[in-house]
Every structure is written in structure tokens, then in C-alpha cells.
Amino acid sequence: MAKRVVIAVGGNAILQPHQAPTFEAQLRNVQVTAAQIAKVEAMDYEIVLTHGNGPQVGNVLQQNDIAKDVVPPFPLDACNSETQGSIGYMLEQSLKNALNRQKSSANVVTFLTQVKVDPAFxxxxxxxxxxxxxxxxxxxxxxxxxxxxxxxxxxxxxxxxSPSPLRIHGVDAIVHLLEQNMMVVAGGGGGIPVYQNSQGEIEGLEAVIDKDRTGCKLAQQVDADVFMILTDVSNVCVNYGTPDQKAFKSISVDEAQQYLDEGQFAAGSMCPKVESAIAFAKSGKTAIICALDEADLALRGKAGTQISVYN
Incomplete structure (x- = not known):
């Protein structure tokens, strides 16, 4: 029986810092990312792929600001939905091409995802x-x-x-798609933040949810076996960037929490990744943080950092 993995890739896997934010540059980056994800599919995993959108939604906001005297700007939640669509398009196309090259019968679908958050942020x-x-x-x-x-x-x-995600809307549909041999792109940019108003209706909120926290919540709700966070470093490290830097091949939930409490991980960078990995691994399952080009190796235990209650 296929195992199920939720994979979170950062916005920098789509657009590198200081790289010109053209569609062509982002598509080339996405094609590289898709080739790595396809290697995981070849290992007989059901895959939900979630992605960041920090650079992209920022650029949409900038476009809105520049054109505000001509075209009324959209709210931040709508800008999130725009990037889910554009990045989802690039990922879906690139993943399908990568799967076709390896003769896989799997298909790919992008799921526009709303995420319930606490409005009191x-x-x-x-x-x-x-x-x-x-x-x-x-x-x-x-x-x-x-x-x-x-x-x-x-x-x-x-x-x-950046409110915390409370619940992913539409998880039953995502699970159904996985069971139909679909790779699902979901929760893009952390999802579109929404809440339930006093009339019981869903409304959007102007915020951006951290994609690693949404990835963790998604992994919990779809009952994934593994939650994997792909980043631009090979391992979780303490004393990062110093002569005393130490990289971990594996680390327990308790030890990771201790380092987190000590402030070892940069806010807005490794900190939410480790927090999300701990939250998932507390259930007795495995979380992995690794480099994008080592995803398949990390699932074999040959790369990255494994976080679990057992180490």
C-alpha cells in the first residue's frame, strides 16, 4: 500500500532571492522542483504538495500599488488566491511533464484551498x-x-x-483525489485565510498564513505518514553560521523543542519549519527537513534531518 507524504516547498524554490521575477524564470525553477518531486512519486508515495508564495504575493501587492490609480487593488486574501492559481498552473504543468517522462500513470490537480484561521490576530x-x-x-x-x-x-x-491555520477546508476532496491516483497541489501560499462570520458564512481575511504551518495541518488532516519540508539547506543545524555549527541527521521532538526554546532557529526562516515538524512528529510519525534536491534520499534515510519522538 502506498504511503502518503505532504511536501512543503518554499517560495524560493519558485523564485530565488535577487532573481528577476519573470514568469519564465519562475517556470524554469518550478520545472527543476517538479523533477525532484517526481522522484518521490516513483517511490510509490501518494503526494500532496504545498508551496510558499512570499515573493510572488509581494510582487502582486507591488503591482496593485503601482496601478492603484488605474485599477482598484484587490485585498490580500484575493492576492493569495491569484498566486495559488498562477503557481499551481506552473507546478501542475511541470509535474505532469515530469511524470510523463518517467512513464507514470499518475495525474496532477491543483486544489484552490481556503484555510480557517482565528480572526483575532x-x-x-x-x-x-x-x-x-x-x-x-x-x-x-x-x-x-x-x-x-x-x-x-x-x-x-x-x-x-500571519495567523495560525485552524482547519483546511475541502480535505475530504483532497483525500478522494489521492485515492484516484492524483498528485494534489494544495494549500498554496499557506492557503487563503478565511473565518466564519456571525451569520455562519465564510469570509476572507487580509493575511498570509505560513506555508509550513499549513503543511503540518494538512498532513495531520489527510493522515499522512510523513511531513516533509524542502528548503535550501541540507539539515537542521544549531549554532548556524558559526565555527560551532552542528548538523543533525536525526533529532527527537524533545531535543528540537529545547533548541527552539533557546532561540537557535531564525524567525521567519528555520523557526516555523522546526515548529511545524515538531507539531507533526508529536503524533508518533516522522517529519523531515531537507534540501530540495535530496527529497528522495531523505525518504530513504540517507539525507536531511528526521524529527520523531523516537530519536
């Missing part, structure tokens, strides 16, 4: 969009009223509210 914490210099960031704070933070030493970015 306030502090902006989620980086979106392009990187700015400190001087540019300060000017944007004054000119546009944006909240700006330094993002893991890579430059300054805009931050927006």
Missing part, C-alpha cells in the same frame, strides 16, 4: 515580497506605512499578519 510577522536595503526599507515605512523587518540576514522585507 494583530502583529505583522510574515515576510512577503522582494528584499530591500535598509535605506529602502526605512523609506517604505515612511512613504507607505509598511511594517518592515530584516529577514535572516538576507535584506529587509515587508511583513504582514
Amino acid at each position: 494583530k502583529k505583522p510577522t510574515k515576510p512577503v515580497g522582494v528584499f530591500y536595503s535598509e535605506e529602502e526599507a526605512k523609506k517604505l515605512q515612511v512613504d507607505k506605512g509598511w511594517d518592515m523587518v530584516e529577514d535572516a540576514g538576507r535584506g529587509w522585507r515587508r511583513v504582514v499578519p
Whole structure:
């Protein structure tokens, strides 16, 4: 019987920092990503793929701002849905081509995903969009009223509210698709944040949900065997970037939580990845954090960092 894995890839797997944000550049990156995901499918896994959209939704917001005097800007939740569609299109096409090359009978479908969140959120914490210099960031704070933070030493970015996901809408449909030999792209950009109003109706919220936290919630709700987070480093490390840096091949939930409490992992970068991996692994299953090009090796235990209660 096929095992089930939820794989989360970052927005940087679609657009690299300081890379021109053209459609062609993003499609080329997605094609590389798709080739790696196809290797996992060849190992007889049912796959739900979720992805980030930080650079992309930031660019949509920038487009809206530039054109606001001509075309009324859309709210942030609608911008999230736009990026789910555009990135989903690139992923679905690239994945199907990659699967065809390896003679797989699996198909691919993109699932527009709404995610219930707690509407009582306030502090902006989620980086979106392009990187700015400190001087540019300060000017944007004054000119546009944006909240700006330094993002893991890579430059300054805009931050927006980022509520925690409470429930993924449409999970029964996702599971049905998996059972029909479909690879499902879902929860893109963390999903479209929604809540239930006083009349019991669903409404959108202007926020961006962290894709790793949504990936964890998705993995729990579809009863995945493995939750895998693909990033641009090979392992979870402590004392990162220092002579005392230590990489882990495996780590227990308790040990990972201890390092998390010590502040070993950068906010907006490795921190939500480790938090999400811990949350999933607490159930007795395995979470993996690894480099994009080592996904298949990591599932064989030959790369990445395995997080579980048993280590």
C-alpha cells in the first residue's frame, strides 16, 4: 500500500532571492522542483504538495500599488488566491511533464484551498515580497506605512499578519483525489485565510498564513505518514553560521523543542519549519527537513534531518 507524504516547498524554490521575477524564470525553477518531486512519486508515495508564495504575493501587492490609480487593488486574501492559481498552473504543468517522462500513470490537480484561521490576530510577522536595503526599507515605512523587518540576514522585507491555520477546508476532496491516483497541489501560499462570520458564512481575511504551518495541518488532516519540508539547506543545524555549527541527521521532538526554546532557529526562516515538524512528529510519525534536491534520499534515510519522538 502506498504511503502518503505532504511536501512543503518554499517560495524560493519558485523564485530565488535577487532573481528577476519573470514568469519564465519562475517556470524554469518550478520545472527543476517538479523533477525532484517526481522522484518521490516513483517511490510509490501518494503526494500532496504545498508551496510558499512570499515573493510572488509581494510582487502582486507591488503591482496593485503601482496601478492603484488605474485599477482598484484587490485585498490580500484575493492576492493569495491569484498566486495559488498562477503557481499551481506552473507546478501542475511541470509535474505532469515530469511524470510523463518517467512513464507514470499518475495525474496532477491543483486544489484552490481556503484555510480557517482565528480572526483575532494583530502583529505583522510574515515576510512577503522582494528584499530591500535598509535605506529602502526605512523609506517604505515612511512613504507607505509598511511594517518592515530584516529577514535572516538576507535584506529587509515587508511583513504582514500571519495567523495560525485552524482547519483546511475541502480535505475530504483532497483525500478522494489521492485515492484516484492524483498528485494534489494544495494549500498554496499557506492557503487563503478565511473565518466564519456571525451569520455562519465564510469570509476572507487580509493575511498570509505560513506555508509550513499549513503543511503540518494538512498532513495531520489527510493522515499522512510523513511531513516533509524542502528548503535550501541540507539539515537542521544549531549554532548556524558559526565555527560551532552542528548538523543533525536525526533529532527527537524533545531535543528540537529545547533548541527552539533557546532561540537557535531564525524567525521567519528555520523557526516555523522546526515548529511545524515538531507539531507533526508529536503524533508518533516522522517529519523531515531537507534540501530540495535530496527529497528522495531523505525518504530513504540517507539525507536531511528526521524529527520523531523516537530519536
